[in-house]
Amino acid sequence: xxxxxxxxxxxxxxxxxxxxxxxxxxxxxxxxxxxxxxxxxxxxxxxxxxxxxxxxxxxxxxxxxxxxxxxxxxxxxxxxxxxxxxxxxxxxxxxxxxxxxxxxxxxxxxxxxxxxxxxxxxxxxxxxxxxxxxxxxxxxxxxxxxxxxxxxxxxxxxxxxxxxxxxxxxxxxxxxxx
Amino acid sequence: xxxxxxxxxxxxxxxxxxxxxxxxxxxxxxxxxxxxxxxxxxxxxxxxxxxxxxxxxxxxxxxxxxxxxxxxxxxxxxxxxxxxxxxxxxxxxxxxxxxxxxxxxxxxxxxxxxxxxxxxxxxxxxxxxxxxxxxxxxxxxxxxxxxxxxxxxxxxxxxxxxxxxxxxxxxxxxxxxxxxxxxxxxxxxxxxxxxxxxxxxxxxxxxxxxxxxxxxxxxxxxxxxxxxxxxxxxxxxxxxxxxxxxxxxxxxxxxxxxxxxxxxxxxxxxxxxxxxxxxxxxxxxxxxxxxxxxxxxxxxxxxxxxxxxxxxxxxxxxxxxxxxxxxxxxxxxxxxxxxxxxxxxxxxxxxxxxxxxxxxxxxxxxxxxxxxxxxxxxxxxxxxxxxxxxxxxxxxxxxxxxxxxxxxxxxxxxxxxxxxxxxxxxxxxxxxxxxxxxxxxxxxxxxxxxxxxxxxxxxxxxxxxxxxxxxxxxxxxxxxxxxxxxxxxxxxxxxxxxxxxxxxxxxxxxxxxxxxx
Numbered sequence: 001x002x003x004x005x006x007x008x009x010x011x012x013x014x015x016x017x018x019x020x021x022x023x024x025x026x027x028x029x030x031x032x033x034x035x036x037x038x039x040x041x042x043x044x045x046x047x048x049x050x051x052x053x054x055x056x057x058x059x060x061x062x063x064x065x066x067x068x069x070x071x072x073x074x075x076x077x078x079x080x081x082x083x084x085x086x087x088x089x090x091x092x093x094x095x096x097x098x099x100x101x102x103x104x105x106x107x108x109x110x111x112x113x114x115x116x117x118x119x120x121x122x123x124x125x126x127x128x129x130x131x132x133x134x135x136x137x138x139x140x141x142x143x144x145x146x147x148x149x150x151x152x153x154x155x156x157x158x159x160x161x162x163x164x165x166x167x168x169x170x171x172x173x174x175x176x177x178x
Numbered sequence: 179x180x181x182x183x184x185x186x187x188x189x190x191x192x193x194x195x196x197x198x199x200x201x202x203x204x205x206x207x208x209x210x211x212x213x214x215x216x217x218x219x220x221x222x223x224x225x226x227x228x229x230x231x232x233x234x235x236x237x238x239x240x241x242x243x244x245x246x247x248x249x250x251x252x253x254x255x256x257x258x259x260x261x262x263x264x265x266x267x268x269x270x271x272x273x274x275x276x277x278x279x280x281x282x283x284x285x286x287x288x289x290x291x292x293x294x295x296x297x298x299x300x301x302x303x304x305x306x307x308x309x310x311x312x313x314x315x316x317x318x319x320x321x322x323x324x325x326x327x328x329x330x331x332x333x334x335x336x337x338x339x340x341x342x343x344x345x346x347x348x349x350x351x352x353x354x355x356x357x358x359x360x361x362x363x364x365x366x367x368x369x370x371x372x373x374x375x376x377x378x379x380x381x382x383x384x385x386x387x388x389x390x391x392x393x394x395x396x397x398x399x400x401x402x403x404x405x406x407x408x409x410x411x412x413x414x415x416x417x418x419x420x421x422x423x424x425x426x427x428x429x430x431x432x433x434x435x436x437x438x439x440x441x442x443x444x445x446x447x448x449x450x451x452x453x454x455x456x457x458x459x460x461x462x463x464x465x466x467x468x469x470x471x472x473x474x475x476x477x478x479x480x481x482x483x484x485x486x487x488x489x490x491x492x493x494x495x496x497x498x499x500x501x502x503x504x505x506x507x508x509x510x511x512x513x514x515x516x517x518x519x520x521x522x523x524x525x526x527x528x529x530x531x532x533x534x535x536x537x538x539x540x541x542x543x544x545x546x547x548x549x550x551x552x553x554x555x556x557x558x559x560x561x562x563x564x565x566x567x568x569x570x571x572x573x574x575x576x577x578x579x580x581x582x583x584x585x586x587x588x589x590x591x592x593x594x595x596x597x598x599x600x601x602x603x604x605x606x607x608x609x610x611x612x613x614x615x616x617x618x619x620x621x622x623x624x625x626x627x628x629x630x631x632x633x634x635x636x637x638x639x640x641x642x643x644x645x646x647x648x649x650x651x652x653x654x655x656x657x658x659x660x661x662x663x664x665x666x667x668x669x670x671x672x673x674x675x676x677x678x679x680x681x682x683x684x685x686x687x688x689x690x691x692x693x694x695x
Contacts, residue, residue, distance in 0.1 A: 008378030011389075011498040013371055017364055018393055018494075022400075025359055039363055043370050050371040110350035128318040129351050131404050135313040136320075147309065154312025154344065161347035 001063065005053035013050055021046075023064065023111065024071045030104040031075035037082065041075045048074070064115060068108045076101050110163035117159050124152035125160075302326050308337055315344035358401060361394045365575060382504045382531065383524075384546035385497060387553035387578035392493040394574075395560040399486050402428070402567060407483050411566040413559075416664035416690035418602050424695065428566070429485035430473060431559050434695070436489040437472035438465040438555065442548045443492055445536040446499045451492060464539020466695040493556075500549065504531055550585045553578070558663040573656055579627030583655050586662040586692055587621055587631040591638035594688040602691075603684050606636035616640030617678075619685050622652040635681050649677030651685065661686065664693025 004012035021042065028041035048070065049056070056066050083089060083097055114122060120142075127138040139149035302310075302323075307330045313319040314327045331338045372380075381389055411431050413424045426434070440451040452463075452471055463471065476485075507530045508523035528546060536548035543551060557574055564571035573579060597603035610616030619642075621631040632647065634640035652674035653661075660666045668686035675682050 008375070009498070009501065010368075010372060010377035010379060010381045011494070011501045013368060013377070014364075014381070014389055014393065014497065015494055017367060018396060021364065021367070022359055025363075039360075039366075042363065043367050046367045047371050047374050051375050107350065110347075114351070125316070125351060128313065128316040129348070132318075134318045134320065135316075138318065150309045150313050152312075153316055153318065154309065157312045157315055157344040157347040158340075160350055161343045163350055164343075164346060 002053055002056055002058070005050065013046070016049065017046060020064065020067050024067060027068060027071045027104065027108055027111070028075040028078075030107045031072070031079055031101060032082075033100065037078060038075070041071065041078050044074050044078070045071050065112055068111060072105060072108055075104070106163050110160055113160055113163050117156060121152050121156035121159065124149060125156045128153055302330075304330070304334065304337075307334075308340075311337060311341050311344055315341065315348050359397060361390070361397065361572075362575065364393055365390065379501050379505045381497065381501050382527065382546070382549075384528070384531075384581060385500050385549045387574060387582060388493070388549045388556065389497050390578055391553045391556040391560070391574060392490070392497075395556055395563075396486070396490055398560055398564060398569060398571065399428075399432075399483070401569070402483075404483065406567040409566045411562050413562065413695060414663075414665055415693040415695050416668070418597065418600065418691050421664065421667055422695075426473075428563050429476075429482060431563055432485040432489045433472045433476050434469045435552075435556060435559060436485075436492055437468040439489075439492055439496065439552055440468065441465070441538060442536050442545075442552055443496050445534065445545065445548070446496060446503065448492070448495050448499060451488065462537060462539055464694075467539065469695060496549075500545070504528075507531065547585055550581050554582045554585065554659070554663075557582075558659075558665070573626070573659075576626035579655060579659075580629070583623055583627040583658060584629070584631075586658065586689065587623070587629075587633070589692055590621070590631075590633050590685060590688050593691050594633075594635070594684055595638050597684070597688055597691055603687065604680070608636055610634065610636040610640035612637065612639030613641055615643065615646050617648045617681070618642040618644070618646040619678075619681050620644065620647045620650045621685070622650065623655045623658050624652060625655040627655045633685065635684070647677070649675070649679075649681040649685075651675055651682055658689070661689045662692045664690055666690075 001012060001016065005016065024045050025038055025042045028038040028045070029035070032038050032041060045067070049067070056063060060066070079097065079101065083094075089097075114125075123142060124138055127133045127141055128135065133141065135149045135153060136146055138153070139146045142149065142152075144152075307327055310319055310323055310327050314324060317324075319327070327337075327341075331341055407428050409428060410425050411428055413426055413431070413434070415422055436451050444450040452468060453475070504524075504527040508527040531546050532544040534545040535542040536545055538548075553574075561571050574582065594603060598605055607617065616637060617635040617640075619633045619635055621633055623629055623631070632642040632644060634642040635648070653671060657666065657672050661668065661671045668690040669683075671686055671689075673682075673686065
C-alpha cells in the first residue's frame with residue numbers, strides 16, 4: 001500500500017480511504033465531538049498520508065496504528081485550535097477538553113487492542129455485543145462449548161480493559177459529568 | 179483461567195478493599211430494585227420486569243462502589259445513571275451503550291432463549307459465577323444467571339472489581355464498521371488529496387462512478403447486521419416482453435455482481451471469478467448464464483457476509499488495473515512529443531480504451547462503457563439490497579449520474595433495433611440510410627445528470643436532430659434510470675409525452691429492455 005501511495009496511484013488512495021476512513025472519522029469524532037470538525041480532520045489525515053506516504057515506517061508497527069496515532073494528533077490539534085479561537089476558557093472547560101482528549105486516547109488504545117486480539121476472542125465479542133447473541137447462542141455459532149464462550153467473552157473484555165490507564169478504583173473525576 | 183483481580187481463581191473472596199466499605203449500601207440496594215413493582219418511577223415505562231436484571235442496572239452498583247459517590251444514584255432511574263459512554267463523549271459509543279441501557283432490546287426478551295437451568299435452588303459456585311462475568315457485562319446470559327451474578331457481586335469483592343472493569347471495557351467496544359459515513363465525504367477527501375498532490379496514475383474519469391458506487395455499496399454492507407444478510411432480495415428486470423424477477427439474498431446479489439464484473443475483470447487480464455471448468459461448458463457466457471454458474475458453484479455459502487470480500491477485492495483490482503492501463507496508454511507513442519498536454523493524453527487514452535471491447539456474451543461494450551454499465555448495475559443492486567433491509571440509499575452524485583444516464587440514452591437506438599430484429603417491436607416506418615436524416619425522438623431527461631438526446635427512430639445509423647423530431651418524451655433522471663433498470667414497467671414510467679405515440683412506446687420499451695438480470 002505504502003509503495004502504491006508513493007507511486008501516486010489514485011486507486012491506492014481510494015483503497016486507503018475505504019479501509020481506514022471509518023477508523024479515522026470515529027477517532028476524530030471521539031476527540032472533537034462534532035461531525036463537521038471530524039470531516040475536516042479526516043480530510044487533513046488523508047491529505048497528510050497522501051502527501052507523505054514515506055513517513056510511515058512499517059518497522060514501528062502496522063499502518064492502522066500509525067494512522068490512528070496520526071488521527072489523534074490531528075484531531076487533538078484541531079480541538080485545541082478551535083478552543084483557542086473561542087477565546088480564553090474556564091478551568092472547568094479546559095479540564096473537560098483534556099478529559100475528552102484522554103478519553104479519545106483510551107479509545108484509540110482500545111481500537112488497537114480489539115484489532116490485534118486473537119480473532120477467536122474478537123469473534124465472540126462481536127457476536128455478543130454487535131449481534132446481541134447470548135453466550136449460549138455465541139457458543140453455538142462458534143462451534144465451541146458454553147464454557148469456552150464464557151471464557152472468550154471474559155478474556156476479551158479483560159484484554160480490552162487494559163486500554164483504561166485509569167485504575168478501576170480511581171475517583172470518578174469528570175466521568176459522571178456531562 | 180484467572181482474572182487479573184483474582185489470581186488464584188478460586189476460593190473465598192478476599193477481604194474487601196477500603197473503598198468497598200462505602201460500596202456496601204449501594205450493593206445492598208440491588209435486591210430491592212428487582213422487587214420494585216413494574217414501571218414504578220420509570221421514565222416512559224419502557225422497561226419490562228424481566229429486563230430489570232440487565233447488566234446496566236447491576237452495573238450501576240459496582241460503579242457506585244467505585245465512585246463512592248452515591249448521592250445521584252440512589253433512585254431507580256437507570257437512564258439518569260452516568261454511563262461509561264458518557265465519559266468518552268463519543269456518540270457512536272453512546273448509541274451502542276443505549277443498547278445496553280435498561281431499555282436494551284425492548285422488543286427482544288422473548289426472542290432471547292433462556293434455557294438456563296440454574297435456579298436459585300441450586301446456587302452457582304464462585305468459579306462458575308466468575309466465568310460468567312464477561313457474558314454478564316455484555317448482557318449475554320440468562321435472567322437467572324444475571325440475577326445469580328448480581329447477588330454474588332454483593333459479597334465477593336474481587337468479582338465486583340472485575341465486573342466493574344469488564345463493564346467499563348464494554349463501553350470501549352465500538353465498531354468503526356458501525357459508523358455511517360457520508361458518501362460525499364469520500365469524494366471530498368479524495369478530491370482534496372488529489373488537488374494537493376496530483377496522482378501520477380489517476381483514475382480514468384469513466385471509472386470514477388464505478389469506484390464511487392462500489393465504495394458506497396461496500397459501506398452499506400459494512401453496516402449490515404448478520405441476520406440482514408439472510409434477507410430476501412428481489413432481482414427485477416424486463417426480459418423484453420414483461421417484468422421478471424428472481425429472489426435471492428444479499429450474498430446472491432454480490433455473487434451476481436462478482437460474476438458479471440468478472441467479464442470486465444477478465445478483459446483487463448485479471449483472473450476470472452468463474453473457474454475454467456465452468457466456462458468451458460458455457461463458452462462466452464453472458465451476464466445471466468455467468469450468474470447462474472456462479473450461484474451453482476457458490477451454493478454452499480449463499481447467505482454469508484463472506485460474499486463481500488471476493489466482490490470487493492475484484493472491484494478494487496479492476497480500478498487499480500484500469501488506472502495502470504490508461505496511464506500507460508496516455509504515455510503511449512505520442513507522449514514523447516507532448517507530455518505536458520495531459521488533457522490530450524487523457525483523450526488519447528480514452529480513444530484507445532474505447533477500442534477495447536468487453537464481451538457480454540451476445541454483445542460487447544467498449545471498456546469505458548463497460549465500467550459505466552458496472553457502476554450502474556452496482557448502484558441499482560445496492561438499491562435492491564438497501565430496500566430489502568430497509569436502509570436509505572440515495573442516487574449517485576450528479577457528476578456520476580450524468581455519464582450513467584448518457585450511457586443508457588446512447589444505447590437506446592441499438593436496443594430498439596435489437597427489439598425489431600427479435601420481432602418485439604414493429605418494423606421502422608421508413609428506411610433511413612446511415613448518415614441521412616431520419617425520424618427523431620427527443621428524449622429530455624430532467625434533474626441531476628439530465629440533458630437532451632435526439633434518438634434516430636428508423637435506424638441506429640440515421641442522423642437524428644431537432645428538425646426531424648416526431649415525438650418528445652420528458653422524464654426525471656432517476657425515473658429514467660429506474661426504467662432502464664427494469665424496475666418500472668415501460669408504460670407506467672412517469673413520462674411527459676408528446677407526438678407519435680408508437681415511437682414513444684417503442685422507445686420506452688427499448689429503455690426497459692436495456693435491463694438484464
